[in-house]
Amino acid sequence: MIVTFASSKGGVGKSTTCAAVAAHLALGGEGVQVIDLDQNGTLKRWALRTSIPNLTVTAIEPPAFTAFCRESQESGEFDHILIDLAGSREVTLLKALARADLVIIPAQASEPDMREALVIADDLRDVAETAGREIPFRVLLTKMFPLRTRVSEFAFAELERHRLPRFETVLIERASYREMFLNGEPPTLTEPNRAGAEIAALVAEMKAVVGAASVTRSAA
């Protein structure tokens, strides 16, 4: 599957989630290509610290994106292509949305992040209409407090009010996510029963969404 991690804002957890999901899939024996489109090269640097089999991380200049993505698909080497974007609303974002089987919009439980999620969801609906196909998406709440708070209730209610679908799985604020970029080790290995279990649940949901969408497409 091709998964795009999208938001027009930095710091919401795109790169962290992308890396944790990529590592989880690769450790499970699936071939993963991560395309790092953020000129800060967060994931490219992470890849230098980690040595996970089946995982390839490539930093790409935005103009080279479409060709690189097509070649990765056509190579047949990868089960999954995960795309990590810079946090800005520009043409590369639209290209990466247009290619996706699933778009993940990470957001923290805050008013500004909910607004940003709405903006991306609107862009995505435009892209899907232009491309003439459904592009499934889910908001992923990240850096959550472990207990439900007024703020998390607000976030759940806002998503519902705007009919923005979200993953049931939420990612809790955990040191292991931060440590991943320091020592290279993904939560699936460092904290299999906590952060690793969250990522496993997220991956299961991702596969279910993409599977359901392809069943709908082939029935149409």
Ligand SMILES: Nc1ncnc2c1ncn2[C@@H]1O[C@H](COP(=O)(O)OP(=O)(O)O)[C@@H](O)[C@H]1O
């Ligand atoms: N679930 C989490 N728990 C703890 N820290 C997190 C979590 N998700 C992200 N972070 C931290 O938040 C910061 C921003 O995350 P990052 O993934 O780089 O965001 P983005 O790619 O959207 O800019 C980083 O310091 C990262 O380590």
Ligand SMILES: [Mg+2]
């Ligand atoms: Mg990033």
